[in-house]
Amino acid sequence: MQLALLCAVCLLPSHLALPLPQEEGGMNKQQWEQAQDYLKRFYLHDSKAKGANSLEAKLKQMQRFFGLPVTGKLNSHIIEVMQKPRCGVPDVAEFSLFPNRPKWTSKVVTYRIVSYTSDLPRVTVDQIVEKALSMWREQIPLDFKRVRSGTADIMIGFARGAHGDFYPFDGPGNTLAHAFSPGPGLGGDAHFDKDEHWTDGGSLGINFLFAATHELGHSLGLGHSSDPDAVMFPTYGTAESQDIKLAQDDINGIQKLYGKRSDSRKS
Ligand SMILES: [Zn+2]
Ligand SMILES: [Zn+2]
Structure with missing residues (x-):
């Protein structure tokens, strides 16, 4: 039940007050909020990296995952990627298996x-x-x-x-x-x-x-x-x-x- 375990983390109150830097002007409030929700929802706390729970770190994680330049700054292309229809399971960067590798053991x-x-x-x-x-x-x-x-x-x-x-x-x-x-x-x-x-x-x-x-x-x-x-x-x-x-x-x-x-x- 990995999804449940992982998502329990995103429901915890977290210190995500740091604003997201952006590369260009013209981003409206709604796009900002969408970006923040997206990052909180699909990029979870990474205990390996210091400060990894900040939105900027999550944005970098997302950029790395999608093969985009890792700037930690929002731009309109990233917003486009965030608006694509997608699966609800979080992106655990650079892993192709869930943590602890759960699998079926029966044939x-x-x-x-x-x-x-x-x-x-x-x-x-x-x-x-x-x-x-x-x-x-x-x-x-x-x-x-x-x-x-x-x-x-x-x-x-x-x-x-x-x-x-x-x-x-x-x-x-x-x-x-x-x-x-x-x-x-x-x-x-x-x-x-x-x-x-x-x-x-x-x-x-x-x-x-x-x-x-x-x-x-x-x-x-x-x-x-x-x-x-x-x-x-x-x-x-x-x-x-x-x-x-x-x-x-x-x-x-x-x-x-x-x-x-x-x-x-x-x-
Ligand atoms: Zn999926
Ligand atoms: Zn469901």
Whole structure:
């Protein structure tokens, strides 16, 4: 349940009074507030660095993560990056795994789809989840079994606003989904914001295959990657394709956790 643990930190009152320096004028109050919220939400306290909890340090962390010049100063390009639709899991810079490397220890992991979006037929949602899981499964010695009742390791669902964990969704745009690292209870669960417009890749909206592959990567134990080509990059591309592939970086990450699939049952 790493997300929960990490986010408990952002809810604590913190000494974030230092103003954010900016490179250019013309930033309005709303953009400032958005930038501050973004940094508090997605860049968490780094105990290794002194003063790392200041907004400027978090901004530098963010710039490093996205491969931008590390200035510690706000500019309009950074605001643009912050406004891209993204996953709700924080960016732990330069780690591809969650701290403590939680992973599933059984060979068969169960999943259950508990709620749906009205944007897609249920059967399409089922197929996309299956496809996303099979992309990961092809790389590692783990199998997935769907269950239709009771508690599964990975509970998958669509929800809007506050939905029973500490991470309410925010309406259309911005945060689209989040998932918890492997563990009991909420661990492994993947939640998708019902207020987004979900698609199967054929029309404008949020590509559910891409989002599911990304979030289920978290459910298996991967954190965010700073490789912009990786499925585990924190912002969602505008992919309209139905043909999404794991990048080598995603494969390296998941195999670091579970090892390689050795048998030939690849599909
Ligand atoms: Zn994510
Ligand atoms: Zn949730």
